[in-house]
Amino acid sequence: MQSIKNFSIRKKGKGWLKFVIGTLAFLFLIWVLNIFVLPIKNSFFAFSAPMQQFFWSVGSSSSSFLASLTGGGRLAKENELLKQENQKLLSQIAALKSIEQANQAQNDISIACQNASFNIVMAGVIGLDDNDIISINKGQADGITEGMPVINQQNVLFGSVFKVYKNFSEIKLISNKSSVVNVKVQGDNLDVEIDGAVKGTGGLNAYLDLVPVNSEINSEDILVTSAIDKLFPKDLLVGKIISKQKNDQQPFQQAQISLFFDVKAVDNLFVITNYKRAN
Amino acid sequence: MNWQKILGLTILFFLFALLQKSFLAIFSIFGAVPNLTFIVFFLIIFSDKKQKNYQIVLWSFVAGFFLDIFLHSHVGPEIIALAVIGFLLKIARVLLRNDKDEGGVWRFATLFIIIWLIYKILIMIYLRFIDPLQTPIIFNLQFIVEIFYNFAVASATLKILSYEKKV
Numbered sequence: 001m002q003s004i005k006n007f008s009i010r011k012k013g014k015g016w017l018k019f020v021i022g023t024l025a026f027l028f029l030i031w032v033l034n035i036f037v038l039p040i041k042n043s044f045f046a047f048s049a050p051m052q053q054f055f056w057s058v059g060s061s062s063s064s065f066l067a068s069l070t071g072g073g074r075l076a077k078e079n080e081l082l083k084q085e086n087q088k089l090l091s092q093i094a095a096l097k098s099i100e101q102a103n104q105a106q107n108d109i110s111i112a113c114q115n116a117s118f119n120i121v122m123a124g125v126i127g128l129d130d131n132d133i134i135s136i137n138k139g140q141a142d143g144i145t146e147g148m149p150v151i152n153q154q155n156v157l158f159g160s161v162f163k164v165y166k167n168f169s170e171i172k173l174i175s176n177k178s179s180v181v182n183v184k185v186q187g188d189n190l191d192v193e194i195d196g197a198v199k200g201t202g203g204l205n206a207y208l209d210l211v212p213v214n215s216e217i218n219s220e221d222i223l224v225t226s227a228i229d230k231l232f233p234k235d236l237l238v239g240k241i242i243s244k245q246k247n248d249q250q251p252f253q254q255a256q257i258s259l260f261f262d263v264k265a266v267d268n269l270f271v272i273t274n275y276k277r278a279n
Numbered sequence: 280m281n282w283q284k285i286l287g288l289t290i291l292f293f294l295f296a297l298l299q300k301s302f303l304a305i306f307s308i309f310g311a312v313p314n315l316t317f318i319v320f321f322l323i324i325f326s327d328k329k330q331k332n333y334q335i336v337l338w339s340f341v342a343g344f345f346l347d348i349f350l351h352s353h354v355g356p357e358i359i360a361l362a363v364i365g366f367l368l369k370i371a372r373v374l375l376r377n378d379k380d381e382g383g384v385w386r387f388a389t390l391f392i393i394i395w396l397i398y399k400i401l402i403m404i405y406l407r408f409i410d411p412l413q414t415p416i417i418f419n420l421q422f423i424v425e426i427f428y429n430f431a432v433a434s435a436t437l438k439i440l441s442y443e444k445k446v
Contacts, residue, residue, distance in 0.1 A: 203310025
C-alpha cells in the first residue's frame with residue numbers, strides 16, 4: 001500500500017516537473033523570437049505583401065461592388081467623386097481661413113506652394129487590424145522614421161508612423177484608442193480660434209474633447225490640425241462636427257465627429273518626411 | 280497526428296491571419312473583424328475530445344505566432360493567450376463530458392462566448408500594459424459587436440464542418 005502511495009506521489013511530482021520545464025521552455029522560445037522580431041516581421045511582410053495587397057484590392061473592389069448593388073453603381077461613383085472634390089475644397093478653405101486668421105504678411109502664398117513644401121513618400125496600404133493600425137509597403141529603406149505624419153492626396157490626416165521595419169511600416173490612425181490630435185475648429189466666426197483635441201475610440205471613430213464650455217461650436221464645423229503640439233503640420237483636414245454634447249457644469253464640452261479619412265477605400269497614402277516634430 | 284495535417288493547418292492559420300488583416304478588415308462592422316485564426320483554433324480544440332497537451336501547445340504556438348506577426352509589436356501575447364484558453368477549453372470539455380447532442384448548441388455558444396471574453400481580456404491587458412501604444416481598455420460597441428460577429432462565423436463554420444462530416 002505504502003509503495004503504491006509513493007509511486008503515485010512520485011508520478012505527480014514528475015508531472016509537475018514536466019509542466020514547469022515545458023512552460024519555461026515555451027517562454028524561453030518566445031523570448032528568443034522577440035530578440036529577432038524585427039527581421040522576422042520584415043521577412044514575413046516581404047513574403048506576404050503581394051498577397052496582402054491582392055486581398056486588400058479585392059476587398060476594396062468587392063466593397064465598392066456590393067455598395068453599387070445596394071445603392072446604384074452610378075450613384076456610388078458619383079458620390080466618391082464628390083467626396084474627393086469636397087475634401088479638396090475643404091483643404092483649400094482651411095488653408096485660406098488660417099491665412100486670414102493668422103494675418104500673415106505673405107498673403108500671396110498659393111495652396112500649391114504650401115503643399116509643395118512637403119517632401120512626401122507615396123506608399124500602398126496593404127492591411128488594417130482591429131486596433132486601427134494600418135500597414136504600408138514602405139519602410140526605413142525609403143527614408144521613413146517613426147512619428148512621420150501620413151496624409152492622402154487631399155491633405156486629410158490619417159495618422160502617424162508608429163513602427164518602422166526595413167521595407168514596411170505601421171501607421172497608427174487618428175481613430176486609434178491611444179491617439180490624441182490637437183485641432184482647431186473652423187466655423188463661420190473667423191475672429192475666434194477654438195481649440196480642442198480629437199481622441200480616438202477605435203472602430204475607425206473618434207470624438208472631439210477639451211473644447212472650452214463657453215466656446216460656440218456648431219455641427220458641420222470643420223476640424224483641422226492646429227500644430228500646437230508640433231506633432232502634425234497645421235491645417236490638415238481631420239473631420240467635421242456632427243453634434244455637440246455640452247454640460248454647463250463641466251469645464252469642457254465634447255462633440256461627436258465624422259472623420260474625413262476613409263481607410264477602406266484608400267490604396268495609396270503619403271508620408272511627410274520633412275516635417276520637424278517636437279521631441 | 281501526421282505531417283500533412285500539421286502543414287495544412289499551418290498554411291490555413293497563415294492565410295486566415297493574412298485575410299483578417301487585409302480582405303476582412305474592409306468588411307468590418309463598427310471596427311469588428313472576425314478572427315478566423317482564433318475560430319479555427321477554438322474549433323480544433325473543441326471538436327477533438329482526445330486532444331493531447333502537446334497538440335494544444337503546438338496549435339497555440341502556430342496560430343498565435345501568425346496573429347502576433349500580423350497584429351502586434353511583440354511575439355508572444357497571442358501565443359500565450361491561445362495556450363491559456365486552449366487548456367481552459369480542454370478542462371471545460373472534460374468537465375462537461377456529455378456525448379448527447381441535447382443542449383449542444385447552447386453549450387457551444389456559452390463556451391465560445393466565455394472563452395472569447397477571456398481571450399480578449401488577456402489581449403487587452405497586453406495592449407494596455409506591455410504594447411508600446413498602451414491602448415486603454417475600453418468596452419465599447421466594437422467589443423460587443425466582435426463577440427456576436429465572431430460567434431456567427433464560428434457557428435457557420437461548425438455547421439459546415441458537421442455537414443461535411445455527415446456527408
